[in-house]
Amino acid sequence: MRFDENGVGGFFEDLPVLVFVIAGVSLLIVSGLRVSSLRGDLEEESSLQYAAEIFVRMIVADAGESGFVRPTAESFNETRIASLANQTIGGLSYSVSIVMRYPETEWILACESAHGAQTPLRVASDSKFLNAIDGNGRSVIIEVTAVVW
């Protein structure tokens, strides 16, 4: 075994090098993690938004809106919406509100999933207007809004 000052000198000379290397590696790791987590968040939000859009479209289509047939306010019911939710958004929680917007503002239906009391981490929503026939034979405007989390 050799005893001299070379090892001590070498150790203190390498410390600045080590600091730069550790700082550089840390920067790479932190920025890589940040970008990947950001992408993950955005993709999750995007898929949630897509689920909300599909859910609203399905509710509107199920009510019977097409170029020739107009739904009525009675076309919407809670059981059908729960069934559509099972088919389209699976285990996600939802809240659906259906409101007449013209000629007067009037609640038609509001419903939510059975497990809707959970605190949402991410929320997406979508709404769609459609025409429906009221009891007087007039074509009214209804808005279907779904919030999904």
Added chain:
Amino acid sequence: MSGSRRRDWTGQLALLDAIVFFTIAMVIMLILSSYSGEYLVSAAHHDTTSVAGQDPGEILRVVLSASISKTVSIPVVDEGQLRPSVTVAECLATELELLEMGIDPGAFGELNAVLRDVVYSLLVPGLEACLLAYGTCADSSVLLLSIGELPEGSERRDSSHALLPSSDSSGFLVCLVLSPSALPELLQVG
């Protein structure tokens, strides 16, 4: 402790290598940060392709198919009034044909107020709408009707149009323009 201390440039070269590595790491971090910033901006633009998330095409479609739901007096038509079950599209076509014939626009004040109510009942607060209608005669179009005003200097506008049939073969072009009003912070909250 009689060891001889060695002096050479090896340590300096190692430090230089580390600084170069650190600089490259910094550059990579900046590139990744700017990439993530652009990604966020593009995602935000994707969410707001239409003004305040409202699609003028969808609004125009349901407005034209909706009934006016009120009895509206128009002194210049034969019956003197329009029934509540008449749709907005039918009202507009009637009004535009009469305007094209040179009838005084003042006769349609009540109808225009109802049409404005129908459009504004669907808008979120902070949005202004303007309904424009053009006669498409021959190879030119003439502005026949304008309901509502858009705020001046607004940079963001979104529009959609539809063709209304008329008794002759020309037809009318109806255009709905949406724009944020003077309080854009209302839209940001939404």
